[in-house]
Amino acid sequence: MNFEKNILCIGAGYVGGPTMAMIAWKCPSYKVTIVDINPSKIVQWNSDNIPIYEPGLYEIVKATRGKNLFFSTDIDKGIRESEIIFVSVNTPTKTFGAGAGMAADLQYWEKTARQIKNSAESPKIIVEKSTLPVRTALAMERILASPDSGIAFDILSNPEFLAEGSAVNDLQNPDRVLIGSRETPGGLKAREALVEIYTHWVPKEKIITSDIWSTELSKLVANAFLAQRISSINSISVLCEKTEANISEVARAVGADSRLGSRFLNASVGFGGSCFKKDILNLVYLCRYYGLDVVADYWEGVVRINEYQKERFVLNMLSTMFNTLAGKKICLFGFAFKANTGDTRESPAIYVARRLVEERAELVITDPRALANAETDLSDIKDRISFIEDPYRAAAGCDAIAVMTEWDLFSGLDFERIYTQMSKPCFIFDGRNILDHERLFEIGFNVFPLGKSALKHF
Numbered sequence: 001m002n003f004e005k006n007i008l009c010i011g012a013g014y015v016g017g018p019t020m021a022m023i024a025w026k027c028p029s030y031k032v033t034i035v036d037i038n039p040s041k042i043v044q045w046n047s048d049n050i051p052i053y054e055p056g057l058y059e060i061v062k063a064t065r066g067k068n069l070f071f072s073t074d075i076d077k078g079i080r081e082s083e084i085i086f087v088s089v090n091t092p093t094k095t096f097g098a099g100a101g102m103a104a105d106l107q108y109w110e111k112t113a114r115q116i117k118n119s120a121e122s123p124k125i126i127v128e129k130s131t132l133p134v135r136t137a138l139a140m141e142r143i144l145a146s147p148d149s150g151i152a153f154d155i156l157s158n159p160e161f162l163a164e165g166s167a168v169n170d171l172q173n174p175d176r177v178l179i180g181s182r183e184t185p186g187g188l189k190a191r192e193a194l195v196e197i198y199t200h201w202v203p204k205e206k207i208i209t210s211d212i213w214s215t216e217l218s219k220l221v222a223n224a225f226l227a228q229r230i231s232s233i234n235s236i237s238v239l240c241e242k243t244e245a246n247i248s249e250v251a252r253a254v255g256a257d258s259r260l261g262s263r264f265l266n267a268s269v270g271f272g273g274s275c276f277k278k279d280i281l282n283l284v285y286l287c288r289y290y291g292l293d294v295v296a297d298y299w300e301g302v303v304r305i306n307e308y309q310k311e312r313f314v315l316n317m318l319s320t321m322f323n324t325l326a327g328k329k330i331c332l333f334g335f336a337f338k339a340n341t342g343d344t345r346e347s348p349a350i351y352v353a354r355r356l357v358e359e360r361a362e363l364v365i366t367d368p369r370a371l372a373n374a375e376t377d378l379s380d381i382k383d384r385i386s387f388i389e390d391p392y393r394a395a396a397g398c399d400a401i402a403v404m405t406e407w408d409l410f411s412g413l414d415f416e417r418i419y420t421q422m423s424k425p426c427f428i429f430d431g432r433n434i435l436d437h438e439r440l441f442e443i444g445f446n447v448f449p450l451g452k453s454a455l456k457h458f
């Protein structure tokens with residue numbers, strides 16, 4: 001079959017997979033190929049057991065795979081045959097050298113740029129899908145535009161705003177699609193080519209076009225603002241615990257203000273996910289690079305509150321359970337960084353699990369989708385941990401439950417049954433405030449929500 005356009009995406013991860021599956025689904029006349037350096041990931045994408053859990057995604061992949069959606073490890077061939085190349089490789093926090101622990105590690109990104117340069121035989125539009133520091137497009141332009149290539153490349157920035165757990169819906173009905181380009185004739189033409197793809201399903205008024213630097217920076221700023229809301233409410237949760245105020249009531253009252261809105265105001269054990277922390281640290285690093293230390297300190301505070309919230313959750317467990325956790329059995333309800341995903345990157349549960357093991361507790365972890373990742377994350381301490389999918393079996397014989405992830409299934413459990421099988425006195429630390437605390441107290445649990453008074457039988 002002859003396709004109208006050939007699109008390539010480099011990087012078959014949490015972003016590349018769903019975004020390209022959506023384009024293939026909405027644009028049947030385009031051929032969409034996704035490539036990755038990790039062959040086992042490609043094998044999984046080509047199987048019935050795709051590598052990420054995302055509600056509704058498998059159905060879309062099944063409907064398009066082999067028709068106009070293809071997964072491959074042949075990156076060079078993909079580059080040669082495509083006019084538009086999305087780059088969606090990982091850009092983690094740098095762990096070495098200058099900027100370690102703060103700056104974005106751009107090694108995967110740069111490798112991709114060089115590979116595009118070496119394999120391309122015709123002009124290409126390169127789309128930055130990965131989240132990158134502002135002005136990265138300049139580096140990409142410089143790598144690609146070296147005199148020996150003689151091929152024209154236009155760089156666009158098209159950051160992705162999907163949230164894991166609701167990626168399919170977010171991609172199908174985005175609040176906005178943001179596309180930035182150079183304001184040159186070539187840049188504007190490339191921008192139009194990308195707009196044309198999205199107009200297959202996104203209303204035109206939701207497609208924002210802008211200059212390239214503002215677009216790159218907007219993604220970092222959007223994540224910083226979202227994380228800031230979580231840290232803001234979490235910082236108030238500790239004040240509520242000291243003053244008998246109730247964080248849910250405060251959030252309700254504050255969120256009813258139409259200038260603020262009610263979303264992202266749930267107090268929790270802290271935010272996780274692969275993006276928030278790394279993107280804020282990237283922003284902080286950029287500010288320091290430009291000598292803006294006061295601005296850098298301001299944003300760094302968002303990360304500091306998050307670390308504080310995780311540590312204070314553990315210390316609260318320790319002091320409540322009579323200042324020793326040694327030999328106690330604690331069940332973590334959930335390990336994913338949020339509900340409806342199996343992703344555990346930067347999950348607060350990793351920190352909590354490690355700290356509890358440091359206190360010599362024994363852990364049982366239950367999660368409907370994230371147990372395989374949990375086992376990998378904690379492989380060095382797994383002799384102190386059991387991984388059990390059935391929450392009833394997981395909680396049996398434990399002294400305490402700590403809710404780490406807001407999976408719906410946890411609030412629907414039969415807690416009377418769970419209570420009878422636990423050691424007494426037994427404790428629940430609700431790190432997501434999703435359970436019916438009064439009811440749990442009536443059953444006999446000692447209940448420790450976040451940002452609310454504890455309900456204790458002693």
Ligand SMILES: NC(=O)c1ccc[n+]([C@@H]2O[C@H](COP(=O)([O-])OP(=O)(O)OC[C@H]3O[C@@H](n4cnc5c(N)ncnc54)[C@H](O)[C@@H]3O)[C@@H](O)[C@H]2O)c1
Nearest residue numbers: 011012013014015036037038088089090091108130131160
């Ligand atoms: N996960 C999210 O929710 C999310 C949301 C918006 C933006 N982002 C951004 O999107 C980017 C990708 O994130 P992700 O979560 O999809 O990462 P990921 O780790 O799930 O996927 C990245 C993929 O790129 C592949 N890769 C790395 N170098 C490669 C190369 N040279 N050639 C081919 N493949 C290569 C890796 O093998 C991996 O499969 C990051 O910059 C991230 O900040 C992520």
